[in-house]
Amino acid sequence: MLKRIKNVDLFTKNILIVFLGSSLLNFINLVYQLLIAHKLSPVDFAAFNSMLAIYMLISSPLGTIQTAVAKYTAEFNGSGQFSQTQALLSGFFRKTLIMAIVTFFIFLAASFLIIARLKINCNSCGYILAILLALAWINPVIFGGVQGLELFKWSSASSVISGILKLGLAFIFIALGWGISGALGALVISTLAGIFVLYLPIKKNISAKARQHNIDYREIYLYLLPVAISTFCFINLVSFDMVLVKYYFSPEESGVYSLAQMVGKIFLFLPGAISVVMFPRVSGLNARNLSTFATLRRSLFYTCVLVVAAGLVYNFFPYLVLKVLTGKAYLESVVLGRLFSVSMSFFTLLFILITYFLSIKDLRFIKYLVLFTALQFWSITLFHKSLVSVQLILCINAILLFFIHLTLVYKKQRQHSFQVAR
Numbered sequence: 001m002l003k004r005i006k007n008v009d010l011f012t013k014n015i016l017i018v019f020l021g022s023s024l025l026n027f028i029n030l031v032y033q034l035l036i037a038h039k040l041s042p043v044d045f046a047a048f049n050s051m052l053a054i055y056m057l058i059s060s061p062l063g064t065i066q067t068a069v070a071k072y073t074a075e076f077n078g079s080g081q082f083s084q085t086q087a088l089l090s091g092f093f094r095k096t097l098i099m100a101i102v103t104f105f106i107f108l109a110a111s112f113l114i115i116a117r118l119k120i121n122c123n124s125c126g127y128i129l130a131i132l133l134a135l136a137w138i139n140p141v142i143f144g145g146v147q148g149l150e151l152f153k154w155s156s157a158s159s160v161i162s163g164i165l166k167l168g169l170a171f172i173f174i175a176l177g178w179g180i181s182g183a184l185g186a187l188v189i190s191t192l193a194g195i196f197v198l199y200l201p202i203k204k205n206i207s208a209k210a211r212q213h214n215i216d217y218r219e220i221y222l223y224l225l226p227v228a229i230s231t232f233c234f235i236n237l238v239s240f241d242m243v244l245v246k247y248y249f250s251p252e253e254s255g256v257y258s259l260a261q262m263v264g265k266i267f268l269f270l271p272g273a274i275s276v277v278m279f280p281r282v283s284g285l286n287a288r289n290l291s292t293f294a295t296l297r298r299s300l301f302y303t304c305v306l307v308v309a310a311g312l313v314y315n316f317f318p319y320l321v322l323k324v325l326t327g328k329a330y331l332e333s334v335v336l337g338r339l340f341s342v343s344m345s346f347f348t349l350l351f352i353l354i355t356y357f358l359s360i361k362d363l364r365f366i367k368y369l370v371l372f373t374a375l376q377f378w379s380i381t382l383f384h385k386s387l388v389s390v391q392l393i394l395c396i397n398a399i400l401l402f403f404i405h406l407t408l409v410y411k412k413q414r415q416h417s418f419q420v421a422r
Helices: 002-006 010-039 042-078 082-117 123-148 152-175 179-205 217-248 251-269 272-287 293-316 318-326 331-359 366-382 387-421
Strands: none
Touching: 010 042, 010 152, 010 251, 010 318, 042 082, 042 123, 042 179, 042 217, 042 251, 082 123, 082 179, 082 217, 123 152, 123 179, 152 179, 217 251, 217 331, 217 366, 217 387, 251 293, 251 318, 251 331, 251 387, 272 293, 272 331, 293 318, 293 331, 293 387, 318 331, 331 387, 366 387
């Protein structure tokens, strides 16, 4: 067995390293969420989730910078243009460092308003959020550089180390009575640690004195624009409802909603690996003008199997699942959890379709995604009579979006079949 592993090519080894690292990190993140759900009161847990939702909503689109940095770093490094690699990483680092400083001071000034509007009794949470959002600019450059240079052992090690540190510090800080601040503070320190670990192997490529080269940053930004829009809209669809619930409902009601949201997060976590594997496979087939629909069908099938299985487990044993996930199982959370199992299942299937369209650079879906993201926001704002009504809005929106995207795939398949027939 060991001999077979040693004979595996570098590409396969890198896949295994990234897969194991990401799987372990996802498990640690889940335990982190469970720890906070068990240790914090429903009111504090809702406050933590609303702050985390704001962070994810703003920081996730910035992750597209990682794709740009990785792509061009790999190209320059592969062709032996090492000075171009240094110029790219150094240039991006300088640009994002300026944006990080600006972002920090903007959210530092707005922290009091954010805390007041969300009815959170923790002023330091606003300051911590400002630090997290500043780091969200730096993270993608460092991670992208490591990815482009194919230093996958470093990236996996960084993820696991920062994850373990986050979990351990969260446990200590909450035990010390720091509550929401402790949970968020652990996230800040672990993020800094992860950046530091990844900086070590690429520090020679990041220099304030690096020579300027003719790197077309405009081309890079335009290339990633649809990815950023898609990421922003999807994060909004699956997480901003928590912010709106926190704003419109009482702390007790938002606490009940946040407990049920844990069920929804499980549905989003489960098929993550499918989209990661599907994206390069479809991109490669499309580049060779081969059919990509069989790969998409298999990906949707596997995703359906996972979400249906998870849905059955929850709906048959809702109190047990909620008790395991959060340590609490209220009747209202059970009902909301059933709706979450529907809305997040369709959003998960939708994400597979979004990933598919991005992999083949078919951007027809974006106008529908943007429109229905706005409609969901406005619908919750206008029709938030109860927590159930909020989730019904998500269910309807998720189902409509999924079938609209599926229709686009069907039209694409018919067009492809017609061209092949000709």
